[in-house]
Amino acid sequence: MPSSRRFFLRNGAFALAGTTALPGFLVRSVLAQAQATAPNRRLVVIFQRGAADGLNIVVPFRERNYYAMRPSIAIPQNQVLDLDGSFGLHPSLAAFKPLYDQGHLAIVHAVGSPDMSRSHFDAQDFMESGTPGNKSTRDGWLNRALQAEDLRRPAQHTAFRAVALSADVPLTLAGQIPAIALNNVNNFAVGGRGPAPSPAASAFAAMYGSSGDRIFHAAGEETFDAVQMLRAANPEQYAPANGADYPKSEFGNSMRQIAQLLTANLGVEAAFSDVTGWDTHQNQGSVNGQLANRLLDFSASIAAFWRDMGDDAEDITLVTMSEFGRTARENGTGGTDHGHANVMFVLGGHIHGGKVYGQWPGLDNDQLNQGRDLALTTDYRQVLGELVSTTLNASNLGLVFPGAQIAPNRFLRLA
């Protein structure tokens, strides 16, 4: 292909829309995508499952008690990547440093869910539903943010509006707005891949299309809409741009596929991936070791994604979160146990980065939450509320985070 990938895809899609041989739903999608993508920014959400150790990720290296409480796992002052004279990145996050320096990466510290649960299950659910303490919520904050966007500005959307790189739709994206879950972009086909739909796929499309079953008629239509769109976009041709080099890890692969979907111009507004391996109860390591390895993969994958997106990164906002932080003190087995407040990264073209946000509660013994964890000073929903209102135009934050009283005058002004 002589022209650039993006040029081809954009123009290819419009050229397709002009032909008459296409099924109606594909034409509709392409048109919808033209409307849907133009003014929109895209939000990418990364969930670090297992409770990441925020205190060793963005290190408060001026805190004497940090070193006293973590004799074998603390990151030495001379090893951190100094951000502002008080906080420094774990050395494995070197890929983040230029993004911070360029003002694209913002950090929020001492942030998290106000619920005191130390259960992974509950805390992940609470974080994803956006209603800490309320277990009966069945939909996710990001789905409700898309609903709020629709209230503000109804528009047609493609089947790829909300997409998760996983086997099923995570709670974050679950709800009234249809969301796609896929494990592998290149396997998202019925009856085998190929330039044309398989006979089985055509037959299924016709059967679901004629069915009087409202739920499955619509689900089938969306499915074949998505499958066709993906085939037309031919993401298999995709090669990372700008020399982006993704780690050959599960998370690197997920970020690569999110880039694939975003560059294929499928109308993605919200994308989700999780990244696992943070539950470091034992032997978590310091400058090197278990956590360092996770952070290397984490930061290299995200930095590769950012590089890959090139100019398109202007309209992308990426946010990371984890269900809770870990104990301020290391435990008897070279690890840390379940704690409370944590750190979030926000990366984006419109982010006022290069700054560590949030009120710092301190790490003296009497400043710790329940005498054991970093205290919480910022509700994570303030961060997300600000992002969804600036990126998705979801201004009805009462719908997105019911009961949380997130208002623009309480924003951190990071976007």
Added chain:
Amino acid sequence: MQPFHGTVSALLCLSLLSPSGLVTAQVAAQTPVASSRPAYRSTQLQGDARILHALSRFTFGPRPGDLEVVRSIGLDKWFEQQLHPESIDSSELNRRLAQYPAMQLNTDQLLYQLPSNALIRQAVNGRLSVPTGEPLQAIYENQMDRVSARLQQQRQQNAPLPQQTAAPASGMNAPAMEGQNEASPNANPMNRAGDPASQEMMSGSAQPSPAAPAQPPVDTLLTQDILGLPAEQRVSRLVSMRQPELDTFLKSLKPKERADLVSGLSPQQAELVSALENPEATVVDELIAQRLTRDIESSAQLQEVMTDFWLNHFNIYLRKDEVMPYELVSFERDIVRPLALGKFEDLLEATAHSPAMLLYLDNASSIGPHSIAAERAAFNASRRPANQRQAPEGLNENYARELMELHTLGVNGGYTQADVTQVARILTGWGVAQPQRGGGFEFNPNRHEPGAKKVMGQKFKDHGEAEGRELLHFLATRPATAQFLSRELAIRFVSDDPPQPLIDRMAHTYMTTGGDIAAVLSTLYHSPEFWSASSYHAKVKTPIEYVVSALRASDASVDNLRPVANALRQMGMPLYGCIPPSGYSWKSTDWVSTGSLVDRMNFALALAAGRLPGIFADWAPQPQDDPPPAATQSSDPIVNEEARLEAALIPAGLDPATRTALLQQFHDEIAQRAPGAAVVTANPNANPRRAANVLQREDQLLAGLLIGSPEFQRR
């Protein structure tokens, strides 16, 4: 794009507006849309529709011939039999289950014979002696080598650290060895699985050791030599091999050779070969295989449906702790299945005492804040320097909360946070003796919170373990519990939004029969709401219902359960793989999604085309089948073929619109793509072998489309 999650009422009306095939036509229905009364008053299912409805709800889906069997027994009598599984012949099922000998063992025996990785680490550290004598010694030593290699690799990665890898995580009562158990909450609930057809591994832990040293090539003569041995000698030869020789050899085998390796082995020998490779994965594989075998094959279908229901109600996550797969064997076999149709209070009591539940919801690590154990711990902590203090252990409310919220009263069951704390205090001391060795329930009075407690206004006097038993009785007999359980059952068996009068009737039965589950189901069975035409096909199949019903409808011979387990994982419903205690949802909105439909269609096509290894469905007409009446025969052979397969797979029939679309596509596109196919079909004598191949491929595609159809997504 319209949101596709229509309201339930819209859906119910819809299923009436589009009668599917002959059977629905037997609904004695006036047009319900015109009526303002609830649909179930005026439209009750009749005749075969009743049988198909019952089969779709009280079984994992009808097999060919089931309709006729129930017709001859009589529906009511059949249901009575299902309520009393002990009356149903299970000899054929038991013959199949004999393939999984370890599933008969007690937890401690199981752990001894197929040691967990926690026990293997103890053996590596010299805290557990390795059994002498083959084959146990080989099982232990091979796994110790693998675990040591893994630990060594970790140590190299963590090079600058003080070497603490070998230190115990904490005492034997530690809730989980999470740092070492990579699969714990770190893991995405749904492991990323590839194409179900191509995936071979059933449990994630069956991966070969990542730290295996560089391996010498395997002598092909050696391979042939071993594979050529008679069964007993072949097994002895493997037992005599050690690491890295054994894994090198096993990894070098091609799929065909792999099959040859275990061919002709007795179940015990096959289990041993699997254990030599990975003892823990052997337990997980057998646990999953026996469950799916029962779901697919058991004649006591309602017992299996209810076992599935209660395993979801009392959800346990397989990877919470390394001992969990072992505890789950007993949890399911000794508690859930035998009590699935018994008294709810017995089931509640047994789950509350089970190591699986006590570990999964952390009650085993809960300590009364004023107990003797807590006071001792505080005293010891005060003598340590500040930076070495362990997090103080104390009350854990996890089980207390879920016991009320998920197991008995329901989230709106009228309890407060203060009640949760009180329940947690009552249950302090309920723990597990030597959890990693399968020690069983233990009440530890030193951990029990002293003093009287009060839950929802009810006082519980201070008397040790008996407090907990009184509490469970109290919870099991609350009207809120009767309502909550009745609603859950009605959602499973009737509709996503079941009518309140039905729930009330079931709850009344619950209260008057001392929580008799069979009696509650009987009330459901005898309720007009259940037989309402609006309930017919109202439920969307969950992944397990979909996959198992497909295998049953196909009458497939299933010799390998791994592709089935992989498909469930791919569809987001891995067996024993639900991390949160809430279990999986029974409602359609949680299972109808774009990604999941792609997975279901691909599963249908793979099953029908014989692309799932070890699973075979025969689509050719069987000699014993009655020939179809000539009057119904079409001149178009594809129409006849479709009709034959549709009758077998979807006895309630396709929606005519779906069928027309299917046949249209089949003619237009498929005939074009395979020139000559239609001609051969019409004239099978032209070239018998080629004709047979074409027919077979046509049948496979037709069957795949039927199993993947919108109609087959419902029950």
